[in-house]
Amino acid sequence: MENAAYVGLSRQMTLRRELDIVANNIANADTTGFKVEQLLLGEEVGERARNAFVRPGVSFVMDNGVGRDFGQGALAQTGRTLDFAIEGEGAFFAVKDGAGDAYTRDGAFTLDPEGRLTTQGGAAVQGDAGDIILDPALGQASVAADGTISQNGQLVGRLSVVRFDTLAVLEKSGDGLYRNASNAAPQDANDVQVRQAMLEGSNVNPILEITNLIEIQRAYESVTRMIENTNDLSRRAVERLGRAA
Amino acid sequence: MRALRTAASGMAAQQLNVEVISNNIANMNTVGFKRQRAEFQDLLYQNVERMGAQSSSQGTVVPTGIQIGAGVKAGSVYRVTEQGSPSQTGNRYDVAVDGRGYFQILMPSGETAFTRAGNFSLNGEGQLVTDDGYAVQPNISIPQDAIDVSISKSGQVQVITQGSTEPQVVGQIELATFFNEAGLEAIGDNLLLETAASGPANVGAPGEVGFGELLQGYTEASNVDAVAEISALIIAQRAYEMNSKVITTADQMLSVGAQVKS
Numbered sequence: 001m002e003n004a005a006y007v008g009l010s011r012q013m014t015l016r017r018e019l020d021i022v023a024n025n026i027a028n029a030d031t032t033g034f035k036v037e038q039l040l041l042g043e044e045v046g047e048r049a050r051n052a053f054v055r056p057g058v059s060f061v062m063d064n065g066v067g068r069d070f071g072q073g074a075l076a077q078t079g080r081t082l083d084f085a086i087e088g089e090g091a092f093f094a095v096k097d098g099a100g101d102a103y104t105r106d107g108a109f110t111l112d113p114e115g116r117l118t119t120q121g122g123a124a125v126q127g128d129a130g131d132i133i134l135d136p137a138l139g140q141a142s143v144a145a146d147g148t149i150s151q152n153g154q155l156v157g158r159l160s161v162v163r164f165d166t167l168a169v170l171e172k173s174g175d176g177l178y179r180n181a182s183n184a185a186p187q188d189a190n191d192v193q194v195r196q197a198m199l200e201g202s203n204v205n206p207i208l209e210i211t212n213l214i215e216i217q218r219a220y221e222s223v224t225r226m227i228e229n230t231n232d233l234s235r236r237a238v239e240r241l242g243r244a245a
Numbered sequence: 246m247r248a249l250r251t252a253a254s255g256m257a258a259q260q261l262n263v264e265v266i267s268n269n270i271a272n273m274n275t276v277g278f279k280r281q282r283a284e285f286q287d288l289l290y291q292n293v294e295r296m297g298a299q300s301s302s303q304g305t306v307v308p309t310g311i312q313i314g315a316g317v318k319a320g321s322v323y324r325v326t327e328q329g330s331p332s333q334t335g336n337r338y339d340v341a342v343d344g345r346g347y348f349q350i351l352m353p354s355g356e357t358a359f360t361r362a363g364n365f366s367l368n369g370e371g372q373l374v375t376d377d378g379y380a381v382q383p384n385i386s387i388p389q390d391a392i393d394v395s396i397s398k399s400g401q402v403q404v405i406t407q408g409s410t411e412p413q414v415v416g417q418i419e420l421a422t423f424f425n426e427a428g429l430e431a432i433g434d435n436l437l438l439e440t441a442a443s444g445p446a447n448v449g450a451p452g453e454v455g456f457g458e459l460l461q462g463y464t465e466a467s468n469v470d471a472v473a474e475i476s477a478l479i480i481a482q483r484a485y486e487m488n489s490k491v492i493t494t495a496d497q498m499l500s501v502g503a504q505v506k507s
């Protein structure tokens with residue numbers, strides 16, 4: 001009986017969640033290396049109450065997951081030698097913090113008091129042979145497109161840039177970090193380029209997000225109206241039937 | 246509604262961004278000023294449906310999961326220690342550092358502060374001091390009868406006194422470098438203090454390996470790029486507006502929900 005209201009409710013719930021995700025995209029429109037997200041929706045066929053041949057089935061709206069667009073963000077020159085950007089999709093800098101291995105596209109690195117290359121959050125940037133330690137006495141570090149770091153002509157190490165067979169294994173943990181939620185091993189990404197003194201902006205498209213915002217709002221309003229109409233219908237039915245009896 | 250708080254975090258972040266940019270623009274003509282940059286990071290994520298969770302008794306798993314982010318935060322505001330261009334002043338006590346290194350300044354409290362602003366002058370005792378009268382370390386005293394003062398690239402201070410043609414060494418300017426310059430704490434008046442994040446100061450003579458050279462008669466201009474700051478300001482303003490649009494939308498959706506007739 002209340003199917004229409006429940007179907008409407010299922011849509012309203014996903015719309016609210018979509019709004020949360022769009023809000024997060026817009027809030028992070030200026031976050032280094034941020035990747036835009038969207039809610040993936042699907043049809044959930046409801047169980048039929050009685051005879052399957054008599055009543056038509058009812059479908060609800062279900063959110064199946066969050067899809068991430070790992071497309072390249074715009075590269076911007078910063079003029080800072082410890083800023084790095086990856087040119088090429090789906091590859092990450094490997095870093096290590098207290099909670100274990102993590103992966104990031106945010107290459108605004110810095111040095112800790114021991115000269116170790118870290119993220120702004122303090123996670124140690126990983127090279128081919130563990131942590132990367134720079135000696136400031138040797139002058140500026142220069143990084144080649146394949147991630148090789150040298151100081152004063154001396155080889156220091158190589159930034160570890162990795163990728164996964166499937167990007168779905170990555171889970172966001174905030175602070176621009178992704179964590180590997182499976183036991184798939186990362187592989188060396190040698191088809192991408194590391195750019196020094198550049199940072200990758202977020203790949204949020206503001207116009208698209210604002211359009212999404214309007215669509216979500218209008219859809220929410222129309223579903224609300226539908227629920228109201230359904231309610232109205234049953235109220236009137238009760239009134240009329242009540243009078244007849 | 247989470248969207249309201251998420252958008253509010255976005256507005257707060259952009260406000261901070263504007264504050265940093267306005268400080269850069271205000272210090273466009275400050276000697277030795279290093280521009281700052283606000284770096285943003287996404288906040289924590291809530292796992293509404295965890296990826297890899299079992300979605301049926303047949304062993305199928307959720308491929309992507311649903312993670313909803315809670316907005317944005319300022320990860321850090323760091324100084325970009327790019328070299329500023331040297332500008333000629335003609336003042337013989339103005340010194341610019343070309344390369345790495347900070348001048349050491351003795352504060353009245355006895356602490357040592359560090360600065361890139363080399364617009365020095367002499368105090369009543371002939372000592373080399375900053376604009377505020379704090380002595381440059383190690384102490385350098387210029388004799389009263391000095392006719393000419395020269396500061397070499399390697400920091401040696403020589404004077405020629407009245408009645409003599411032989412230059413006489415009166416002191417040596419030293420520079421300090423740090424592992425992590427961005428970790429120095431700014432205390433205003435162009436001064437910076439050593440912190441646990443910057444690491445200890447490594448003192449040496451200018452021109453040594455890892456240290457910059459000195460330029461007498463020059464000061465280091467700020468490294469603020471006006472055009473870049475103004476475009477950053479425009480981007481920050483638009484981002485702020487978009488976040489406020491999210492708040493309006495979330496508010497209207499809430500009100501639609503609240504007004505449902507029963």
